[in-house]
Amino acid sequence: MENSLSISDLPSHAGETVTLKGWLYHWRKGGKIWFLVLRDGSGYLQCVVSKADVPEAVWEAATGATQESTLEVTGLVKADARSPGGVELGVLDVKVLDLCHDWPITPKEHGVDFLMSQRHLWLRSSKQVAVLKVRSEVESAIHDFFHTRGYTRVDSPILTPAACEGTSSLFETQYTDDEKAYLSQSGQLYLEPAAAALGKVYCFGPTFRAEKSKTRRHLREFWMVEPEVAFLEIDGLLDLAEEFVKELTARVLDRRKEDLKRLERDAAKLEPVVSKKFPRISYRDAVEMLQKKSFPVKFGDDLGGDEETALTEGFDTPIMVTRYPASIKAFYMQPDPVDPDVALCLDMLAPEGYGEIIGGSQRIHDHDLLLSRIRQHDLPLEAFQWYLDVRKYGTFPHSGFGMGLERFVAWMCGVPHLRECIPYPRMLYRIYP
RNA sequence: UCCGCAGUAGCUCAAUGGUAGAGCAUUCGGCUGUUAACCGAAGGGUUGUAGGUUCGAGUCCUACCUGCGGAGCCA
Numbered sequence: 362m363e364n365s366l367s368i369s370d371l372p373s374h375a376g377e378t379v380t381l382k383g384w385l386y387h388w389r390k391g392g393k394i395w396f397l398v399l400r401d402g403s404g405y406l407q408c409v410v411s412k413a414d415v416p417e418a419v420w421e422a423a424t425g426a427t428q429e430s431t432l433e434v435t436g437l438v439k440a441d442a443r444s445p446g447g448v449e450l451g452v453l454d455v456k457v458l459d460l461c462h463d464w465p466i467t468p469k470e471h472g473v474d475f476l477m478s479q480r481h482l483w484l485r486s487s488k489q490v491a492v493l494k495v496r497s498e499v500e501s502a503i504h505d506f507f508h509t510r511g512y513t514r515v516d517s518p519i520l521t522p523a524a525c526e527g528t529s530s531l532f533e534t535q536y537t538d539d540e541k542a543y544l545s546q547s548g549q550l551y552l553e554p555a556a557a558a559l560g561k562v563y564c565f566g567p568t569f570r571a572e573k574s575k576t577r578r579h580l581r582e583f584w585m586v587e588p589e590v591a592f593l594e595i596d597g598l599l600d601l602a603e604e605f606v607k608e609l610t611a612r613v614l615d616r617r618k619e620d621l622k623r624l625e626r627d628a629a630k631l632e633p634v635v636s637k638k639f640p641r642i643s644y645r646d647a648v649e650m651l652q653k654k655s656f657p658v659k660f661g662d663d664l665g666g667d668e669e670t671a672l673t674e675g676f677d678t679p680i681m682v683t684r685y686p687a688s689i690k691a692f693y694m695q696p697d698p699v700d701p702d703v704a705l706c707l708d709m710l711a712p713e714g715y716g717e718i719i720g721g722s723q724r725i726h727d728h729d730l731l732l733s734r735i736r737q738h739d740l741p742l743e744a745f746q747w748y749l750d751v752r753k754y755g756t757f758p759h760s761g762f763g764m765g766l767e768r769f770v771a772w773m774c775g776v777p778h779l780r781e782c783i784p785y786p787r788m789l790y791r792i793y794p
Numbered sequence: 795u796c797c798g799c800a801g802u803a804g805c806u807c808a809a810u811g812g813u814a815g816a817g818c819a820u821u822c823g824g825c826u827g828u829u830a831a832c833c834g835a836a837g838g839g840u841u842g843u844a845g846g847u848u849c850g851a852g853u854c855c856u857a858c859c860u861g862c863g864g865a866g867c868c869a
Contacts, residue, residue, distance in 0.1 A: 390832090392825035411826065428819090443827060463804080468830045469818045470806055474861050530867075547869090572867055573795065585869060665865080708869095720869060765869030790861085 367403035431458040491620035502612040515555040517548025530572040544569035552589035563588040577778040582787035589761035595705040598760040626775035633677040694722040715772040721762020728752035
């Protein structure tokens with residue numbers, strides 16, 4: 362069915378005459394020789410048009426094309442060291458399939474407001490293309506990671522009857538005439554019963570938080586991958602999270618080198634992630650470390666962005682902070698049997714200021730303890746009856762974590778803001794396009 | 795929601811309270827190996843909105859609108 366060549370195929374077609382379709386990305390004029398850069402999503406190709414070598418009509422078409430015009434170009438593939446990418450096209454024919462008028466995004470700088478309002482067009486820019494390729498690679502690596510380890514993917518619902526954690530950040534929608542539904546904030550609660558059915562499960566999909574967050578580290582709609590594993594306890598969970606991040610990073614380094622280069626991301630900064638063990642620090646030790654750096658934190662305080670960055674300073678891998686005070690963590694987290702004030706949980710903090718990429722815990726598996734936690738947190742008991750059933754019928758220790766895809770991709774790409782790591786970001790006060 | 799910053803040409807930005815400017819983009823011209831090419835020329839403006847102070851406001855004051863950055867919360 363597909364017969365056409367892509368630009369990325371060309372290095373193995375040197376010496377052949379080929380026809381390609383794509384868009385005019387950029388050009389450099391040189392009097393009687395023009396250099397057109399064609400892009401087709403697979404790569405970029407310098408097409409050399411020489412006035413002496415083509416018919417007048419072809420010269421007119423080539424030099425009359427504007428940025429982002431749709432072109433069909435025929436020419437001879439040549440290896441040439443002067444050309445970015447190693448091969449270039451000696452143009453024989455150019456057809457302008459559509460002449461583009463008033464393309465708004467120029468090669469010079471633009472402000473974020475402008476670019477975000479042109480997001481549907483901004484996607485064509487080389488750096489945005491590179492980020493989307495890294496994102497897709499990570500998504501694919503996530504599925505491979507779990508499938509090679511015997512996990513079953515279980516899709517959790519997006520429309521839910523009640524909150525998983527806190528009702529303040531829920532998106533509400535009308536479900537029937539007299540019933541509301543809420544967009545999912547996490548698939549975890551639905552994954553736990555599935556872990557009893559299938560043992561090792563994971564979900565991967567969009568999640569929604571109606572928080573009024575307006576920072577580079579927040580989106581209102583983001584993608585989260587969440588494994589949940591029967592009979593896995595906290596130490597195994599730490600191993601799983603570390604192995605997971607190592608494998609995804611290795612995959613990006615292995616297969617998306619060109620994209621990292623285009624993003625001017627220093628790949629050497631990611632290499633220790635693959636080779637070195639991630640430090641594991643308890644919350645109590647973290648508080649001490651922060652106090653030595655004269656942060657005014659004490660046991661019971663949550664750690665803010667500045668504290669997280671200070672903790673990761675001096676490390677070239679992520680660090681895992683474990684055993685936070687139970688009082689500041691979710692109701693379902695298992696208390697530490699030797700230190701009941703803390704929960705068996707972890708936050709993985711990425712280096713270079715990228716902050717929390719993973720949060721997870723061992724879950725309470727005792728029915729009565731979970732019941733009392735639901736009551737302590739003033740949660741509507743009837744909404745959690747089915748969740749309690751997991752502990753009522755053949756309970757088992759289990760653990761899981763959630764990783765925010767965009768945060769991971771932002772870190773891989775060295776992009777400072779999450780909004781560039783999802784094709785169409787949903788942010789506070791911005792839902793166009 | 796709170797705190798801070800900013801709205802001037804299509805875009806990115808200049809302009810002591812005193813004639814509205816540049817680069818890029820666009821159009822035209824020049825250049826046969828360019829790498830955000832370069833050189834020359836032209837067109838392009840109700841300075842976010844509404845008031846106010848002043849002989850005079852892009853500039854100072856007030857309110858509003860829009861956007862950005864950050865906090866809290868989180869992945």
